[in-house]
Amino acid sequence: MASARSYPTERIRNVVVVGHGGSGKTSLIDALCFVSGASRRHGSVKDGTALTMHAPEEQAHGISLQASPAHAEWRDTKINLLDTPGYLDFAGEVLSAVRVADGAVVVLGSTTGVEVGTERVWEYCSNRGIPRLFFVSMMDKDNAAFEKVYGEIKTHLTEKVIPVEIPVGEGDDFHGIINLFSGKAHVYEPDKSGEYKEQEIPEEFRAKYEQWRTELLESIATTDDTLLEHYLEGQEITREEAIAAMKAGMMRGELFPLFCGAPEKTWGTRALLSKLVELMPHPAETPREIARAVGRDEPIELACRDDQPLSALVFKTATEPHVGELSYFRLFSGSVGNGDEVWNPKHEKAEKLAHLSVAQGKDRVEVDRLHAGDIGVVAKLKDTHTNDTICSRQKPLLLDGVAFPEPDITTAIHGASRTDEDKLGVALAKLHEEDPSFQSAFEPELRQTIIRGTGELHLDVQMERLERKFGVKVETEQPRIRYRETIRRSAEGQGRYKKQSGGRGQFGDCWIRLKPMTRGGGYEFKNSIVGGVIPGKFIPSVDKGVQQAAERGVVAGYPLVDFQAEVYDGSYHTVDSSDVAFQVAASMAFRKVAADAGAVLLEPIQEVEVITPDEYLGEVMADLNQRRGKILGMDAEGRKNTIRALVPEAELYKYATTLRSLTQGRAAHHRKFHGYEEVPSHLAQKIAAEAERTEEEPVSA
Numbered sequence: 001m002a003s004a005r006s007y008p009t010e011r012i013r014n015v016v017v018v019g020h021g022g023s024g025k026t027s028l029i030d031a032l033c034f035v036s037g038a039s040r041r042h043g044s045v046k047d048g049t050a051l052t053m054h055a056p057e058e059q060a061h062g063i064s065l066q067a068s069p070a071h072a073e074w075r076d077t078k079i080n081l082l083d084t085p086g087y088l089d090f091a092g093e094v095l096s097a098v099r100v101a102d103g104a105v106v107v108l109g110s111t112t113g114v115e116v117g118t119e120r121v122w123e124y125c126s127n128r129g130i131p132r133l134f135f136v137s138m139m140d141k142d143n144a145a146f147e148k149v150y151g152e153i154k155t156h157l158t159e160k161v162i163p164v165e166i167p168v169g170e171g172d173d174f175h176g177i178i179n180l181f182s183g184k185a186h187v188y189e190p191d192k193s194g195e196y197k198e199q200e201i202p203e204e205f206r207a208k209y210e211q212w213r214t215e216l217l218e219s220i221a222t223t224d225d226t227l228l229e230h231y232l233e234g235q236e237i238t239r240e241e242a243i244a245a246m247k248a249g250m251m252r253g254e255l256f257p258l259f260c261g262a263p264e265k266t267w268g269t270r271a272l273l274s275k276l277v278e279l280m281p282h283p284a285e286t287p288r289e290i291a292r293a294v295g296r297d298e299p300i301e302l303a304c305r306d307d308q309p310l311s312a313l314v315f316k317t318a319t320e321p322h323v324g325e326l327s328y329f330r331l332f333s334g335s336v337g338n339g340d341e342v343w344n345p346k347h348e349k350a351e352k353l354a355h356l357s358v359a360q361g362k363d364r365v366e367v368d369r370l371h372a373g374d375i376g377v378v379a380k381l382k383d384t385h386t387n388d389t390i391c392s393r394q395k396p397l398l399l400d401g402v403a404f405p406e407p408d409i410t411t412a413i414h415g416a417s418r419t420d421e422d423k424l425g426v427a428l429a430k431l432h433e434e435d436p437s438f439q440s441a442f443e444p445e446l447r448q449t450i451i452r453g454t455g456e457l458h459l460d461v462q463m464e465r466l467e468r469k470f471g472v473k474v475e476t477e478q479p480r481i482r483y484r485e486t487i488r489r490s491a492e493g494q495g496r497y498k499k500q501s502g503g504r505g506q507f508g509d510c511w512i513r514l515k516p517m518t519r520g521g522g523y524e525f526k527n528s529i530v531g532g533v534i535p536g537k538f539i540p541s542v543d544k545g546v547q548q549a550a551e552r553g554v555v556a557g558y559p560l561v562d563f564q565a566e567v568y569d570g571s572y573h574t575v576d577s578s579d580v581a582f583q584v585a586a587s588m589a590f591r592k593v594a595a596d597a598g599a600v601l602l603e604p605i606q607e608v609e610v611i612t613p614d615e616y617l618g619e620v621m622a623d624l625n626q627r628r629g630k631i632l633g634m635d636a637e638g639r640k641n642t643i644r645a646l647v648p649e650a651e652l653y654k655y656a657t658t659l660r661s662l663t664q665g666r667a668a669h670h671r672k673f674h675g676y677e678e679v680p681s682h683l684a685q686k687i688a689a690e691a692e693r694t695e696e697e698p699v700s701a
Contacts, residue, residue, distance in 0.1 A: 004358050004365040007078040009304060009373045013280045014080045014330070016097045018125065019107035020117030021086030024137030024263055026050045026064050028107055029081045031263040032273055035194035036072035036079075039360065042266070052083035054362035057464050065090055065461055067097040067316055069328060069359040069375055074273040079280075080375045086117045088665055089455030091124075092437030096315045096386070096402045098124050100330035100375065103250075103280040104132045105272075106157075110144035110170070110260070113152040116665040122157050129287075131250035133257045133279065134161060135272060140262040144170040150258060162219045163212055164246075164257040165271060168205060177260060177268055178205060180213045181239050186271065194266035217242070223249035247279050283373025289332040291389075294345045294396040302333040304372045309395040310334030310342065315402055317386045317434050319469055325433075327384055328359065328377045332399060334392070336376075337369045343393040349383040350393065385433045404437040407452035408669065409656045411459055412480070414449060416473035424449065427470035431462055438462050446480040456657050481604065481650050483687060484676050485553040485560040488598035490515045492568075495589025497581050508581030510534060510542050510570035512589045514597050517562045519675060523547065526566040534570040534582070541579040542567045545586025554594045555601050556688035561676075563597075565590070601684040602676040604649040607632075610659065611642050612667035619662045627651035646674055 017025045030051045033039035043049035048059035052068035068083045082097040084090075098104070104125045108118060125132050136149050146167050153161045168176035168185055176187040178201055185205070186196040201209050221231040224245045231237060237245075249255035259275065261268015283304040291300045291311055302308055316328040336342065338356040343349075357364035359377045370376045384390065387401030415421030428440040428451070438459075439452040453459040466472045492513035499506040517524065525543045534542070543565070550560040567586075608629070612620045614636075620643060624631065629647040636642075652671070659667050679687065 004367040005073075005078075006367055006369045006371065007374065009284050009306070009371050010282045011077045012080065012282055012371070012373045013077060013276055014082075014100065014102040014283065014373065014375060015105055015276060015280055016082040016084060016094075016101035016103075016125075016130075017105045017107060018084050018094060018098070018121035019086055020109070020112070020115035020121075021063055023086060023107045023109045023112065023115070023118070025086065025107045026053050026083055027263040028105070028135065028137060028261075028269070028272075029070055029083050031194070031266045031269045032072045032079070032081060033070050033360070035266050035269045036074045036273055038071055038073045044264070051361040052081075056468060057461050060464075061457075061461070063087055065093070066318075067093040068361060069377070070361050071358060072273060075277045077277045078374075079273070079276050082375075084121075087455075087457060088117060088120060088660070089453070089458035089461075091120070091454055092402075092404045092435060093316075094121055095124060095404060098128050098130070099402045100313065100315045101128075101130060102283055102286045102373075103130050103276075105276075106132055106134050107137050108134060108149050108153070109141075110136050110138045110146065110149060111141055113145075113149040114156045119156060119666070129253065131247075131253070131280065133250070133259060133275070135268075136258065136260040137263055139167050139170060139174045139260050140172070140265060140267070142171050144174065146170060146260055153258070158256055160219075160254060161256045161258050162216055164216065164275070165259055165268075166205075166208065166212055167260050168202065174262060174267075177271065178209055179271065180209070180216045181242060183209070183213070188265070188267045194269045196267075196270070219255060220245045220249065223252070223254045243278050247281070250279060251281060251285075283332075289399065291332075291397040291399050294398060300397055304333055306335040306372050308333035308372065309397065310336065310390070310392045311397055311399055312336070312342075312390040313399045313401065314384055314386055314388045314390065319430055319434060321469065324380045326364075326377055326379050327381045328375070329390060330375050331370055331372055333372055335369060335371045338366065342390045343396060344381075344384045344388055345391060345396040345398060346388050347383045351381045351384055351390070353378050355379055386436055402436075405454055406670075407437060407439055407454055408671070409455055409459065409654065410450055410452045410479050412446070412448040412450055412477045413463070413474040414477070416475055420472045420474065423470060423472050424466075424474065427466055427472045430470065431465060435462070445482060448477070448480060450479055454656075455660075456654070478653055481687075483556065483558040483604075483679070483691075484602040485555045485558050485599055486519075486562045486602055486676075487514055487516045487560070487594060488600060491593045491597035493589055493593040493596065495585040495587065495592065497585040497588060498576075499581075505573075505576040506578060506581040506584075507573040507576035508538070508541075508570075508578070508583075508585030509572065510567050510582060510585050510589055512542070512546065512586065512593060513566040513568060514590070514593050515564045515566070516597070517564055519562055519677075521562045523550070523561065524564040526564060528566055528568040529570070534567070534572055535577075538572065538577065538579065538582045539567065541582035542570075542586040545583035546590050548583065549587040549590040550594075554591055554599045555684065556691040558601070558691065560594060560599065561602075601679040601687060603679045605646050605674045605677050606649050606652060606671040607674040608645050608647045608652070608655075608669055608671045609642060610645070610667060610669045611640055612663055614639055614641060616663040616667060617641050617643075620659070620667060623658065623662060627655075647671075648677075 034042040064085045072079045084094045165177045185199045189195045221228040289302045311333045312329045312331045314329045318326045389399045497508045546565045553560045629645040632644040
């Protein structure tokens, strides 16, 4: 097998391509790789043949569902391109790609402009502080509107956006771009090679060109004092000066250039490739990575050079049939060669980098060596997973991992058959290794396997992967709620257990008093026996009997909490009394007394924080009220409001999906456990009846 070329650090660009779903990210990457010659086939999203959209689930749904690396080679430079999903359910994949990128292309549809996904990925890139440029895609579509999209970017994302090229025509009439740097029009050939003829600017576009070029040069000049002085003096700013100033401005977050094209026809891709090389920083030009020395919190500043200590972050893990685990990593310092042995400090394990490769969609091309800053992939690492650091055994260090989003939606699953159930635990663990934002656990109290994710589609796709990759079919059901019971008032009573069966009998007799405690007070046992009416050796058995009975409650079979149990009287038999007899007697006493103490059902309450734009405030508030929510307060910041409310957990099933529907995906919510409150009586009866039915179900683990 031929090896891929190894590129030095200064000839590498790491670029994440982000945007809302359907904006054209995958088509753009496919076109960039094809036009550059790094990919032999020009694929199509519609046909399921696009370079970075190769998973069966992606082809079935017609959208990108995972971060997928590819690369283009242009002007003696390797451009690592990271495709990302646009659907909000897969934010973890976007964050993992942004974590290892040095720059971003933000793609917007020519007819849709700034959408909720655009706002979200812009925020992710802003948090990382990486330079960005915009690309208006699909300029050949009906109703394409370049200036409208430009206006939306200025309004919703940043006022520092500046066009570097403008379209010649729109929709069916789109056939070229005007490069504001060169002052030439690129008129495209009708084929899909991306080739163009450089021509003079058509007369009807001359005035628009002058307007945009003036704005471009003024924007660039204001980022550099020397250039501004020259510009005000009427001196010409050369192309080289303008490019250098724009790159520096992008690095400081002062400029965000805007490009356009039609990737399905490959139009605009050659100009974009050139600008990625010229404007995006190579890895050594970016801020230094900060690592931590193993065993202490001492920070280590790493320059992105081959002669620095080895440090690489595994940002993605994938499992492929017949191959096993694939580990995608970014080198932040040092270099690695095919067959090298490296060290995983988290698990204290050595790993061998056999078949070191670079990714091109689903394909992998082996490479002899990867230099600092590059992105690679290796198969069959035994103890290394997403967010693990790879380094040298001699200089162990740890890199900050990807900050994956916390799951905000849950459902319960069980195997469709006993065989599926037996394989479920291992398969779920493998899925979590691939996608840390997907979590699962068997909950003994609920007697359910609970899976957690960042949206319904996220969970649906994981269940599809369960079946395809691991042959495990599952069925879903609503997660049960961890209800509790408590008492309202004090009560007391006797539990007496006497059993005679020919030989030695069983005898236990105790009087207990139950008192309510404050919510969250837990359980307290008090021994008030005097005179030895119950021998001290049997007192722990009374305590145990009360606790065992409390676990089963008296209203609906849920644990009874927040009470004090006091044993204050009783009797015993010198021969027949035993630990077991007093446990039974205490249990009998508890059930009788708890019923007299006004036992009630409690439900878990979540403290919910909803962040929503102004225009959806009314709908969100109304929906929370319908869910028996209690509004605690509201804070406004800019165009967004933060609502804080207490909402019963039972009312929050699929809330994330409802919230997205209400707000067109523009709102987000977080929740944390607040405490327990009494269930309204009319609901308590329904819950008790449901619990009785559940009790009859077999436990599956």
